[in-house]
Amino acid sequence: MYAIKFMTALSLVSLSFAAPVQYGSGSLQHRSDLDLQSRAFTGIEICELPARGDVQAGCLANPVRFTLANNALTAAPAGAQPANTECDHSLELQVLKQALNGNGACTALNKILDAGGIKTSATKEALLKPLFDAVNAQKNVVFLDKAVNAEKRLVVQHALGDGVKRPASTALTAVKAYLANTSIKSATTALATSLDSLASTMITNAANQANAALDAKAAKAATARQKSAITTGKTDVTAGKALFKPATGVSSSWTKVLTYAAGCP
């Protein structure tokens, strides 16, 4: 709480030193900043920001590991990383990405921050951080056999894409067992719900920050043109919020994945 207030105070301070104040042009100044960051990064991006955390430590700390033994998914004991495994996000980053694109969260976030003149990669990162932390948390990362993980990626792609069933295989059977495992299923389902609530909070916080920035500008607005730019900004913040449709999100995407997998041969 204190940290949030402190951050807001800081951003207000930096705003008041930003000279000259150019209403409506702040977003353009900051966009190249975001673009540069995007170009430098080759991994998965969510709302144009790198989303994959360093998950190796989480996988090592997680007592659960899944290997393939005698062609079947097998729970291996805790210890070093088993051979032929990868550190897998049980609920895939791809699922979070598609959900936030699908329900307008990323578009809404950009529009809100643009409207407030506060669209920098630092602001966006801070707002997205709770979501990235949750999806990269130890509870969501587990060592999984490489071939099974490769099949799992395809399962997710088809589940959220064309819906075409994957052909029967050892790897597919293992993916189905993995997703149906009680502990994986309950952890990922809970995470999906929590990510949806974090996304709603993110949009609310973004709108609050954008409105606070506009209020700070309003206090110093001298000309009619400046005042009108602030009114427009506030209208745009509201319009930005409306682009977010929280009814669809990670939970509905994840349910789709689980249902699709259960229906595969």
Ligand SMILES: *[C@@H]1O[C@H](CO)[C@@H](O)[C@H](O)[C@H]1NC(C)=O
């Ligand atoms: C689910 O995975 C855990 C952890 O590896 C394992 O101990 C448990 O037996 C599995 N449960 C089922 C129903 O397969």
